[in-house]
Amino acid sequence: MKLVTAIIKPFKLDDVREGLSEIGVQGITVTEVKGFGRQKGHTELYRGAEYVVDFLPKVKIEAAVAADMVDKVIDAITKSANTGKIGDGKIFVSSLEQTVRIRTGETGPEAL
Amino acid sequence: MDAITELSYALDTFYFLVTGVLVMWMAAGFSMLEAGLVRAKNTAEILTKNISLFAVASIMYMLYGYSIMYPGDAFAGAWWPGIGSLLGSTDNTSAEVLASGGDTYYSNLSDFFFQVVFVATAMSIVSGAVAERMKLWAFLIFAVVMTGFIYPVQGFWKWGGGALDALGFLDFAGSGVVHLCGATAAFAGVLLLGARKGKYRADGTISPIPGCNMPLATLGTFILWMGWFGFNGGSELVISNVEEANAVALVFVNTNAAAAGGVIAAMMVARLLFGKTDLTMALNGALAGLVAITAEPLTPTPLLATGIGAVGGVIVVFSILALDKIRIDDPVGAISVHGVVGMWGLLAVVLSNPDATLVAQLTGLGVIFAWTFVASIVTWGIIKMVIGIRVSEEEEYAGVDLSECGLEAYPEFVGSQGSGK
Numbered sequence: 362m363k364l365v366t367a368i369i370k371p372f373k374l375d376d377v378r379e380g381l382s383e384i385g386v387q388g389i390t391v392t393e394v395k396g397f398g399r400q401k402g403h404t405e406l407y408r409g410a411e412y413v414v415d416f417l418p419k420v421k422i423e424a425a426v427a428a429d430m431v432d433k434v435i436d437a438i439t440k441s442a443n444t445g446k447i448g449d450g451k452i453f454v455s456s457l458e459q460t461v462r463i464r465t466g467e468t469g470p471e472a473l
Numbered sequence: 474m475d476a477i478t479e480l481s482y483a484l485d486t487f488y489f490l491v492t493g494v495l496v497m498w499m500a501a502g503f504s505m506l507e508a509g510l511v512r513a514k515n516t517a518e519i520l521t522k523n524i525s526l527f528a529v530a531s532i533m534y535m536l537y538g539y540s541i542m543y544p545g546d547a548f549a550g551a552w553w554p555g556i557g558s559l560l561g562s563t564d565n566t567s568a569e570v571l572a573s574g575g576d577t578y579y580s581n582l583s584d585f586f587f588q589v590v591f592v593a594t595a596m597s598i599v600s601g602a603v604a605e606r607m608k609l610w611a612f613l614i615f616a617v618v619m620t621g622f623i624y625p626v627q628g629f630w631k632w633g634g635g636a637l638d639a640l641g642f643l644d645f646a647g648s649g650v651v652h653l654c655g656a657t658a659a660f661a662g663v664l665l666l667g668a669r670k671g672k673y674r675a676d677g678t679i680s681p682i683p684g685c686n687m688p689l690a691t692l693g694t695f696i697l698w699m700g701w702f703g704f705n706g707g708s709e710l711v712i713s714n715v716e717e718a719n720a721v722a723l724v725f726v727n728t729n730a731a732a733a734g735g736v737i738a739a740m741m742v743a744r745l746l747f748g749k750t751d752l753t754m755a756l757n758g759a760l761a762g763l764v765a766i767t768a769e770p771l772t773p774t775p776l777l778a779t780g781i782g783a784v785g786g787v788i789v790v791f792s793i794l795a796l797d798k799i800r801i802d803d804p805v806g807a808i809s810v811h812g813v814v815g816m817w818g819l820l821a822v823v824l825s826n827p828d829a830t831l832v833a834q835l836t837g838l839g840v841i842f843a844w845t846f847v848a849s850i851v852t853w854g855i856i857k858m859v860i861g862i863r864v865s866e867e868e869e870y871a872g873v874d875l876s877e878c879g880l881e882a883y884p885e886f887v888g889s890q891g892s893g894k
Contacts, residue, residue, distance in 0.1 A: 372870050375671075375680075403875070418514075
């Protein structure tokens with residue numbers, strides 16, 4: 362089992378969600394985050410004083426999937442979240458040690 | 474006797490000033506309502522629009538608008554207004570007041586003050602409908618034209634004693650002159666502006682774009698409700714004798730009753746249609762009730778006023794849904810609340826005022842709509858050609874707070890030294 366974490370542009374959330382549900386991913390967790398990569402922030406002025414905002418609003422999506430689904434998931438996210446412009450985001454894949462469905466107590470891949 | 478006349482003058486002047494202040498306070502109401510119904514990333518910009526439009530209206534109406542709208546008795550029954558300016562005019566002297574036998578019963582400037590806050594109200598109706606995607610300065614340029622010219626001309630036709638007044642068109646506090654006018658200008662703007670990105674999907678379904686702050690939206694509605702007592706109450710124009718004082722009291726009661734009717738009706742319709750009680754519909758319902766009674770808050774009984782407001786509440790829910798169906802994107806429902814229900818308000822006058830005729834009301838409605846729509850769409854069109862009225866797609870996604878104001882309404886992640894250092 363793998364945990365796929367994607368940081369994307371906020372307005373792409375609906376597209377990514379559709380793309381994932383089309384390949385059969387049944388559940389995701391979404392968090393509003395701020396971050397930056399190589400995309401620089403911007404400068405703002407507040408009452409005449411300049412300040413740099415390095416952190417840009419992003420959305421983090423986490424999906425726990427079976428190991429054999431990972432490539433399809435990466436593909437789906439990449440296709441739907443891509444705008445070609447800087448700041449599109451990143452995808453991280455990590456190993457998932459255990460998964461439990463709270464309602465029934467199922468564990469392992471059946472709980473995904 | 475002279476002392477009583479002078480006191481009466483002072484009281485009526487004071488009444489204009491105080492009710493004018495209540496109407497000014499509606500600007501705060503609009504600001505909070507709109508701030509609550511847009512997304513967080515667009516909040517600072519809409520607040521900027523609201524405070525700046527009030528300033529623009531105050532100045533333009535002082536410079537030209539007031540004199541276009543109230544050129545004096547020489548223009549009675551006319552279509553063509555006067556051109557003049559408030560600057561340099563003088564107010565009434567004590568001797569003039571006493572000699573007038575009751576005709577001159579308030580300070581001229583108090584009348585200006587009372588009227589200027591109405592212009593600002595009409596203009597602020599536009600700001601909600603074009604929210605989240607219009608260039609701030611395009612909006613302000615339109616505000617200059619609207620408050621200095623478009624509104625005063627149609628205001629002259631009714632309240633300034635012009636042609637609509639001569640035709641017997643009745644509009645006590647402005648369902649037509651203020652609310653329909655503002656909503657029509659908004660409608661023209663939205664037609665040229667287009668919907669927010671992502672609002673109407675390619676497959677025809679509608680995306681909700683929820684507002685970020687329900688407490689502010691509710692606060693704004695209550696502030697507007699309170700200000701409306703000045704809006705309608707002050708439009709009685711006199712309070713200084715028993716009959717007028719009673720009339721003012723009735724106007725206050727009817728205004729309140731209509732708002733209440735609007736809330737309940739809108740809530741019930743929303744509950745029936747959606748299965749849930751939508752707060753935003755209840756808020757719009759209150760305002761719809763208020764708009765509906767604004768054309769005639771004096772002659773109905775409080776029970777009838779409640780009913781008129783309730784009909785407004787029903788209309789507004791369906792109108793909001795209908796506008797979305799035809800892809801007119803109005804983030805706060807301004808066109809429905811002020812325009813569609815404004816029309817109902819004008820027609821409802823015949824239910825209780827024997828001097829009203831359906832023909833005159835329809836004529837007034839049609840003329841105000843036609844004039845405002847044509848003048849607005851020409852103005853918006855010119856602005857669009859010259860500087861454009863819509864922000865770019867990137868700016869819309871990032872939020873107009875950043876592109877237009879350079880600051881955020883709800884800034885986070887600012888380091889302890891005030892910058893990301």
